Amino acid sequence: MTPTRRDRLLVHLTADLVILTIRAGVLHVLLVERGTVPFLGRWALPGGFLRGAETLDGTAVRELREETGLDAERFHLEQVGVYSAPDRDPRDQRIVTCSYLAIAPDLPVPTAGSDARAAVWRPVDELLDDPEGLAFDHGRILRDAVDQARAKLQFTTIATSFCPPEFTVSELREVFEAVWGVSLDRPNFHRKVTDAEGFLAPTGRRRASAGGRPAALFRAGSATALMPPMLRPPGGSGR
Amino acid sequence: MTPTRRDRLLVHLTADLVILTIRAGVLHVLLVERGTVPFLGRWALPGGFLRGAETLDGTAVRELREETGLDAERFHLEQVGVYSAPDRDPRDQRIVTCSYLAIAPDLPVPTAGSDARAAVWRPVDELLDDPEGLAFDHGRILRDAVDQARAKLQFTTIATSFCPPEFTVSELREVFEAVWGVSLDRPNFHRKVTDAEGFLAPTGRRRASAGGRPAALFRAGSATALMPPMLRPPGGSGR
DNA sequence: GCAAAAGTGTTTTAGCTACACCCATGT
DNA sequence: ACATGGGTGTAGCTAAAACACTTTTGC
Numbered sequence: 307m308t309p310t311r312r313d314r315l316l317v318h319l320t321a322d323l324v325i326l327t328i329r330a331g332v333l334h335v336l337l338v339e340r341g342t343v344p345f346l347g348r349w350a351l352p353g354g355f356l357r358g359a360e361t362l363d364g365t366a367v368r369e370l371r372e373e374t375g376l377d378a379e380r381f382h383l384e385q386v387g388v389y390s391a392p393d394r395d396p397r398d399q400r401i402v403t404c405s406y407l408a409i410a411p412d413l414p415v416p417t418a419g420s421d422a423r424a425a426v427w428r429p430v431d432e433l434l435d436d437p438e439g440l441a442f443d444h445g446r447i448l449r450d451a452v453d454q455a456r457a458k459l460q461f462t463t464i465a466t467s468f469c470p471p472e473f474t475v476s477e478l479r480e481v482f483e484a485v486w487g488v489s490l491d492r493p494n495f496h497r498k499v500t501d502a503e504g505f506l507a508p509t510g511r512r513r514a515s516a517g518g519r520p521a522a523l524f525r526a527g528s529a530t531a532l533m534p535p536m537l538r539p540p541g542g543s544g545r
Numbered sequence: 546m547t548p549t550r551r552d553r554l555l556v557h558l559t560a561d562l563v564i565l566t567i568r569a570g571v572l573h574v575l576l577v578e579r580g581t582v583p584f585l586g587r588w589a590l591p592g593g594f595l596r597g598a599e600t601l602d603g604t605a606v607r608e609l610r611e612e613t614g615l616d617a618e619r620f621h622l623e624q625v626g627v628y629s630a631p632d633r634d635p636r637d638q639r640i641v642t643c644s645y646l647a648i649a650p651d652l653p654v655p656t657a658g659s660d661a662r663a664a665v666w667r668p669v670d671e672l673l674d675d676p677e678g679l680a681f682d683h684g685r686i687l688r689d690a691v692d693q694a695r696a697k698l699q700f701t702t703i704a705t706s707f708c709p710p711e712f713t714v715s716e717l718r719e720v721f722e723a724v725w726g727v728s729l730d731r732p733n734f735h736r737k738v739t740d741a742e743g744f745l746a747p748t749g750r751r752r753a754s755a756g757g758r759p760a761a762l763f764r765a766g767s768a769t770a771l772m773p774p775m776l777r778p779p780g781g782s783g784r
Numbered sequence: 785g786c787a788a789a790a791g792t793g794t795t796t797t798a799g800c801t802a803c804a805c806c807c808a809t810g811t
Numbered sequence: 812a813c814a815t816g817g818g819t820g821t822a823g824c825t826a827a828a829a830c831a832c833t834t835t836t837g838c
Contacts, residue, residue: 314594316555319629319641355553362629362641387624388643390558390601402558402601404627404643461700476790494828496791518789519835534826535700535774715817733801735818757816758808773799791834798827807818 317390317400321366322353322444323373324386324451325408327427328468328484334427335448336373337440341423344396345441351448352425353403366406373425374413382409382467386451394443407451409467431487431543459485461535463505466526474513474521475499475506482536487543498536504529556629556639560604561592561683562612563625563690564647566666567707567723573666574687575612576679580662583635584680590687591664592642605645612664613652621648621706625690633682646690648706670726670782698724700774702744705765713752713760714738714745721775726782737775743768 325336337349352373356365363385367378386405395401430452437445459465459482466473468481479495482488499505504527512520564575576588591612595604602624606617625644634640669691676684697703698721705712707720718734721727738744743766751759 313596314557315597317558317595318553319556319558356556356629356641357552358554359631361631362627385626388601388627390595392598392600402595457700461696474790491828491830492789493791493793493830498827515789515836517787517837519791521790534776537773537827713817730801730803731816732803732818732820737800754809754816756810756814758818760817785838787836787838789834789836791832793832794830796827796829798825800825801823803821805818805820807816809815809817811812811814 315400317402319356319362319365320353320401320403321356321362321369322351322403322405322447323366323369323408324351324405324448325370325373325381325410326430326452326455326468326485327410327412328481329412329427331480331484333430333452333484335430335433335452337426337428338373339424339426340441348441349426349428349439350441351405351444362404366408370408374410376413380411380471382464383407386447386454389443389447391443403447405447405451407455409455409464411468411470456485456538459536460538461532463526463529463532466505469526472509472511472523472525474523476521478506478524486538488539488541490539502529502532502534505532554639556641558595558601558604559592559640559642560595560601560608561590561642561644561686562605562608562647563590563644563687564609564612564620564649565669565691565694565707566649566651567720568651568666570719570723572669572691572723574669574672574691576665576667577612578663578665579680587680588665588667588678589680590644590683601643605647609647613649615649615652619650619710621703622646625686625693628682628686630682642686644686644690646694648694648703650707650709695724695777698775699777700771702765702768702771705744708765711748711750711762711764713762715760717745717763725777727778727780729778741768741771741773744771 327334336352338352340346340348340350352369354365354369356362360368366383370378370381370383384407386407388402388404390402392400433439433445434449434452439445440448455464465478465481469477475496478499479490479492483490506524507527509523509525511523513523514520566573575591577591579585579587579589591608593604593608595601599607605622609617609620609622623646625646627641627643629641631639672678672684673688673691678684679687694703704717704720708716714735717738718729718731722729745763746766748762748764750762752762753759
């Protein structure tokens with residue numbers, strides 16, 4: 307019963323990324339086409355192996371930069387879970403994956419990664435309806451990450467991570483509506499987010515309007531918890 | 546820039562457990578005395594290495610059973626985070642740890658693990674004030690897990706995991722008071738938890754009373770989300 | 785002026801807080 | 812009877828929902 311050194315399995319570790327963004331009011335995730343077996347040619351979450359000198363968070367940041375071609379500073383990035391079933395990779399090699407939820411504003415160059423692989427934004431809802439559509443157990447990993455994003459939107463300030471550095475209240479409302487698949491009352495939403503301490507920081511500037519009163523521009527505030535929480539209304543697409 | 550197989554670091558994986566319970570109204574965590582270098586003789590979180598045929602969740606369940614001597618069925622168990630800094634183990638070996646939050650009722654045999662190591666319940670608050678008191682980065686791991694437990698108490702039904710299979714409303718209230726370090730209004734708490742859909746399931750039975758009206762006994766309900774949430778009042782010990 | 789989008793006010797409702805009060809049991 | 816803890820009622824306050832209304836821009 308005493309453990310010996312032989313009991314210590316050696317494994318490869320990967321950081322796989324669920325990079326979410328909102329395009330045209332719909333929640334999208336970044337997928338890459340696999341260039342090697344197994345699952346050659348199938349769509350998968352981007353990710354990569356832990357290397358010698360880095361932490362796993364560092365692996366995630368590096369992959370994020372390689373896949374999107376942009377600074378990782380602009381992204382919210384957090385761990386979601388560890389996937390370690392022995393049969394999750396069809397080769398018998400033992401590969402354990404830690405998944406990361408990354409939240410990005412709508413990117414100017416959304417699909418061109420710095421490496422050669424094809425990358426594409428896909429609507430999340432289609433993928434959640436088809437769990438076998440992705441390589442490995444990435445359907446499950448995607449679902450877990452999206453669930454976490456939907457839940458955390460209520461109690462944390464991660465919604466601002468979907469927005470560019472400066473944004474309007476309406477743009478922020480569209481984030482909640484897209485992620486939850488609901489529609490929210492515009493006036494009440496405005497009051498609630500502007501009243502929440504530390505959620506939004508006014509810039510004093512206004513957005514040039516295309517017909518209509520110009521909207522005030524905000525930056526993300528310093529708070530990480532959203533108090534009082536923005537409770538998700540019943541109904542909607544997710545959950 | 547193309548990754549080669551040599552970039553794939555091989556690591557050992559451990560599941561380390563933050564086992565929380567409430568004893569005499571105070572939040573406690575289970576610690577074990579280390580029997581080997583490094584940190585020989587120091588207090589640490591229980592944990593163990595991933596073995597060949599199991600998942601990491603399986604490792605956590607196995608360790609939980611070995612440390613507490615009880616069935617893992619009665620515990621809430623969830624992943625918290627992955628700790629992968631290259632220097633977190635003083636030997637240069639690369640050991641990556643996934644931490645688990647386990648929530649247990651006050652155990653009849655709290656300290657006797659099935660293996661030879663000394664185990665002890667320690668109040669959480671003392672340990673959080675002294676981050677160097679534990680081996681490795683276990684002070685940090687403990688803090689992250691306790692923060693997660695304190696936050697999730699608001700929005701999920703994990704509080705019932707601190708209670709025995711059948712429990713009274715007052716026992717449940719003492720859980721919230723101990724974890725948050727606050728005191729809650731007894732009548733309002735009663736209404737709130739009994740009104741929350743799926744939180745408590747009445748058994749019809751009553752607890753034999755030691756002076757006073759016998760309290761109704763409940764079991765944990767089927768819901769995992771607590772709606773409406775039990776918002777943590779300002780003040781208290783944690784956070 | 786008119787359309788469009790932003791932002792504010794107002795009424796109603798629901799939930800929460802504080803605390804008084806009643807209930808059921810042991811001694 | 813009375814002490815002890817369990818449970819309910821209620822008045823006042825605060826937050827949220829629903830929706831009417833005003834403001835500021837482009838055309």
